[in-house]
Amino acid sequence: MPSMPSHAHDTRSAAPDFYAALHGSFRWHVPARFNIAQVCLQRWAADPRHAAQTAIIEDGPGQRRPVHHRYADLAVQANRLSHALRLLGVRPGERVAIVLPQRFETAVAYMAVLQLGAVAVPLSQLFGPEALEYRLQDSAAVVALVDEATGPGVQAVRARCPALRHVVGLTGAFDAEVIDWPHARDGLRKRFEPVDTAADDPAVLIYTSGTTGNPKGALIPHRALIGNLSGFVCSQNWFGFDPWDARVRSEAVFWSPADWAWTGGLMDALLPTLYFGRPIVAWRGRFDPLQAFALLQRHRVTHTFLFPTALKAMMKAVPEPRRRYRLRLQAIMSAGEAVGDAVFAWCQEQLGVTVNEMFGQTEINYVVGNCARLWPARPGSMGRAYPGHRVALLDEAGQPVPPGTVGEVAVHRRDVHGDPDPVFFLGYWGNEAATRAKFTGDPADSWCRTGDLALQDADGYLWYQGRADDVFKSAGYRIGPSEIENCLVKHPAVANAAVVPKPDPERGAVVKAYVVLAPEWAARRERSADPARDFDPPLIEALQQHVRGRLAPYEYPKEIEFIDALPMTTTGKVQRRVLRLQEEARAAAAASGGG
Structure with missing residues (x-):
């Protein structure tokens, strides 16, 4: 912890400004050997005075009362899971996917993977099959940790993820292809010696969307x-x-x-x-x-x-x-x-x-x-x-x-x-x-x-x-246009697509897609007596469902506009900026009463 300036005193009502002193005197202290699970869990569990303190307060819809899990409880379950992962052949540096919502078992999973020296690959429970499959394939995750809600989605793409050797169900009932963790954990040891990792060793691989190409995996070290x-x-x-x-x-x-x-x-x-x-x-x-x-x-x-x-x-x-x-x-x-x-x-x-x-x-x-x-x-x-x-x-x-x-x-x-x-990532995975x-x-x-x-x-x-680029945020989520565009183009009706933010007073922006129809579908639209009534609404709904079923729910385009051609550069790149500025101009005109 950084120390307070020596002259600091309680002047909260006077709106103090200690920024210059704090920023100027701050120094990093990064040990050569460092492990996130050691400092977030094992040091607390090893202290009898702290082991009984609450770590996770688990609550949820329909739950009569919250469940308090102690640091000691978290350590025991994480240690057993680390032993299980080691028995499954997971080695330091290998990737383990964690496909879980907020719950006690999620904290167990992170601590178990990190103290094993493996790399945690967080995957949202909201991911559709294509988004999930790409990340499992790209990371070459060897094990996926799931619950009753996320397990079926992983199982659905498992056959197309050759590196994925095992799926472990931390909660819920599954078929024989998923390891039943609740029935296996009690036979494993409660103590585990964390792997001695360097501060620069990789700890987490998180995927972030970019403006071109597929989502990139940012490799985060323990020191981060x-x-x-x-x-x-x-x-x-x-x-x-x-x-x-x-x-x-x-x-x-x-x-x-x-x-x-x-x-x-x-x-x-x-x-x-x-x-x-x-x-x-x-x-x-x-x-x-x-x-x-x-x-x-x-x-x-x-x-x-x-x-x-x-x-x-x-x-x-x-x-x-x-x-x-x-x-x-x-x-x-x-x-x-x-x-x-x-x-x-x-x-x-x-x-x-x-x-x-x-x-x-x-x-x-x-x-x-x-x-x-x-x-x-x-x-x-x-x-x-x-x-x-x-x-x-x-x-x-x-x-x-x-x-x-x-x-x-x-x-x-x-x-x-x-x-x-120490905040810097190690680099983009394989890129x-x-x-x-x-x-x-x-x-x-x-x-x-x-x-x-x-x-x-x-x-x-x-x-x-x-x-400065084309990534934008909608309701707090970072949106990478390329992944959505690629998904849209897979629909037979779509020849090309560009995704941009449309200004929205509630969400900041919503996802809007400009779509160029494939020739056959464009001809059908031309033959329609009233495209705005008879043709566009059902196709828009179909395209939205197409994306919603494959990517995360927040990525599907809330609005779709059909156009004859996308604005392109001389080198064949889509000029999303032109479309973005068009949306901003429309929003400004609407706000001023001009449209």
């Missing part, structure tokens, strides 16, 4: 957890400690609806909460604003990560929450898109908490943000570089731009003291060209470009300006 911690404690107002005396532990309880298969749920919620030895709520149900308030009250949640869309839904559902709920919130982190002035003000006035906006990527997470307890938050700003991270805005030539000029957000491999920043393209400059002394544009003011606050 350390790189996340300064941003986590700041965005959570000194999580786990009193912000004015780092020696005093708080009674923090964490909850977030973010899926533990994504960076936001894994690296921003589950792992850092366990690192500090605190409990995290695992809610297996879908997000609902009223249920969110009920969870916050029931579990006395003090710290949370809520997407802007979640906060907007909660604000509209319960404008004055403290009249109905007894809340104990001390911090709210939000990321994925801009929170906006209305939500920012609502959080301050109705929740009594200044929301801390944060910016990061799967490859370099938790690098920019706010910490309202230690420096003033400015509504609409992404914040400032978190302690330990050297951030600048670059022009196209890779040179830093002056304050007040728009540039691409980039993070340097070395901090302000010249020490290596050296993409890894090289991510950096500017000498490999040992380079900037990592994020593809996001921002403007920096004189005080170092960054103000988001948009994407």
